[in-house]
Amino acid sequence: MGYNFNGIEKKWQQRWKENNTYRITENSEKEKFYVLNMFPYPSGAGLHVGHPLGYIASDIFARYKRLQGYNVLNPMGYDAYGLPAEQYAIQTGQHPQVTTEQNIARYREQLDKIGFSFDWEREIRTCDPEYYHWTQWAFIKMFNHYYDNAAKCCKPISELIEKLSTGGTASIDAACTEELNITADEWNAMDHKAQQETLMNWRIAFLNETMVNWCPKLGTVLANDEVVDGVSERGGYPVVQKKMKQWCLRVSAYAQRLLDGLDKIDWTESLKETQRNWIGRSEGTEMQFRIKDSDVEFTIFTTRADTIFGVTFMVLAPESELVAQLTTEAQKEAVEAYIDRTKKRTERERMIDRKVTGVFTGSYAINPITGEEIPVWVSDYVLSGYGTGAIMAVPAHDSRDYAFAKHFGIEIRPLIEGCDVSEESFDAKEGIMTNSPTAAFADCKLNLNGLTVKEAIAATKAYVTQNNLGRVKVNYRLRDAIFSRQRYWGEPFPIYYKNGVPYPIPEECLPLELPEVEKFLPTESGEPPLGHAKLWAWDTAANCVTDKANINNETIFPLELNTMPGFAGSSAYYLRYMDPRNHTALVSSKADKYWQNVDLYVGGTEHATGHLIYSRFWNMFLFDLGASVKEEPFQKLINQGMIQGRSNFVYRIKDTNTFVSLNLAKEYDVTPIHVDVNIVANDILDIEAFRAWRPEYKNAEFILENEKYICGWAVEKMSKSMYNVVNPDTIVEKYGADTLRLYEMFLGPIEQSKPWDTNGIDGCHRFLRKLWNLFFDKDDNLIVSDEAPTKEELKSLHKLIKKATEDIPAFSYNTAVSAFMICTNELGTLKCNKRAILEQFVIVLAPFAPHICEELWEILGHTTSVCDAEWPAFNADYLKEDTIKYTISFNGKARFTMEFAADADKADIEAQVLANEQTGKYLDGKAVKKMIVVPKKIVNIVF
């Protein structure tokens, strides 16, 4: 009979469910530990073997921590709102709710077979009104707050209104869309609607007319991180720029805190670097330039204030409002033609085709320091969204300006000693400044000659500030998040519109449930799918949803038709797991205080600039509100690598139905054909299965090598079309969940991407069988004895305990699995069947292979779960040696070995080495210059 994994795994999965083994409460004397996986989007394809990688890794850690005595929260849920379900609904008319629930059921079934220690009573789904209640709640809070720059936290909008009505904008220092200048009198003179519109300038959730990434094919806008290479991340459809009124979140207000927070968390350096680049802090100077013969002034941003004397032209972004103001009558036609042309180009076209283009506005700006007249141009290489949408161009020291100047024949004026700008610009921020004007601009008091670039930047900044020509400014690349999606399957905004002014519905009326619609497509008039909803108006008298037909009534108003994007629901879910059934708060302060934040977060790097930025922002906001006790949600982050597919090929001889084995294929003219990896084992094709796979292969002939058909292979993305998808269920059926768990960990370092390759799985399975055989003889008789273990057995066990105790916290799971194999082999050789040894072995292995360990634990006579056992303490005494073997080297080359007593001191060892006959032989009369005795068992003699 032996190791019957199928029976064992079913039995224990059932038992865990019945006994609520993984149910966790916060009412514990124990110290907490919070483990979290990025929750999955339940797609229709189900799980493949790559998905559980991170779940297994975190499950091992959770179980390990539990054995160490911690109260471990290890929850799971579903990120259930999303585009694929909606696309599917459009095509088939099936309600996304229905397909999503089917997919979730399938996921759950698959997950259950792998033996995770999830507390399923805490399961959450983002599409559940109970859950999105709190997504909407947070949105209303963001609507009702602004960000106070001086206090570095958010404050209620009512405080801002108070300030505006008493001191105007002069009295506030707050994150805003644009700098406004309003006096208290002006503010107080505004009507209600105008005031509300003005407040959008500061709200953290605000409506704004912005250029957005519009994807016509998907019929929705996309956030910057959802656009890759100018096409949509999902589907790969073209994206164009379009101006639309959208809800936005003022993520940029938190840019500095998002940057600073990175120093306090334990993430990989590369991921932090990715976020730093995404936030893109740059310190520079803003300077005012006046237009010649005009009152118009405009501001530019530069990080190279030192190059002010090298400015030979200015450039405006085509979208800039200044363009119309500055274009002279003579240039009007040319400028308009140019702007028309750039508008038509998509983001993608702009990226592929980087020809230098531009047009002169006809106006001249005055250099504020030298008084020089500088032509102002328009070009699409300047972006409207960054800085001020206008630049001072210094062709000598900026490659883009250089290309522009060369193309249009504009002067290139070098400012750094010895730099050669005849072929390309000198962009480096190093060198000594020269060419500061002296005689030519008599008024100019600034002389940078002889300074380094760094000093020159500082000197210019100081000069500009002192003379009121501009100010020091920090810019961030990080943009505000566009928060509206023209979709059905997402969280509705808790917003209604009265006379065009948005108002949140009262918090006590949440959740505002997603209404039913007849069709999931946009309406004929181009409204989002919610435009189809009949019951989609807000009755402010009754505080409830009502029929749209009643809108003529004075108290009934239309509700927002957009829904929230995918990242809305995933931004604070970790808090909800702490207290998932709370009806009165996102999380009770008691639960929040107990669980604090996530100690270990496991997920893919692909979320570096999306989810991981948004959730940090969202959580910081909740922290400011006092709704979360920690500023950073995820203390430690591990990025599991992707598991790629390993495709197999057969080689068909052209125009025949004959297939030739890999190593003979080069002798023929062959076509490689993908073959289903599930009918290939160790690259050997199951010929009968192949003939049965497809009708056209029924009569296939084969040219074999060594009577086998060897398939070729390649690493590709795991996908249906490559026939390389491996299901965890298949593996579980064939080898068991414990083998799957061990093998996924054994494949390699957790953070590394690697192809799924079943070739090695037998080794892991064999290991479990060997372990089983330590307990039973051939006839299934239990052979465990109560004898005292020998010194050697204890040594083997404690080597394992030491390794596991070190490797698990370091996430070096692959070497930990090796250690189990080594120990099993050693115990097998020693024919060890001692209870004292096996019992501890089982505890240490339990995080990796929980089913077999529960079974063996029970066989050893325990009535409680192995989950509640105590992690064995490592005892170094067992590893102590009586003697230590040293390698004796001469000039670094190892020659022979010698044994010494473990407590021998350095002088002892030296004396004995010198006295040894072999030493004499190798020294051959030469004098010993130096002898190094390394505690790591090496003696090196230098002669």
Next chain:
RNA sequence: GCUCGAAUGGUGGAAUCGGUAGACACGAAGGACUUAAAAUCCUUUGGCAUUUAAACGCCGUGCGGGUUCAAGUCCCGCUUCGAGUACCA
């Protein structure tokens, strides 16, 4: 272009503070057991050369230098691959 990261047998991968490579597993070859197969167990397995045999020897961690008694590991200069980002002024 810029910023990170990586490169070790036939394969996946080990190697802590620099300590004398290749753990563990797969695959392969040979053997034991068996009527046979499966399963299990044992031996060999980086390369080269040598020997009756054993031991020993030489070369080996992408390439070229350097530091050190000692380098896969540290430093300098390259090559290749991967990831992120990109008119960010």
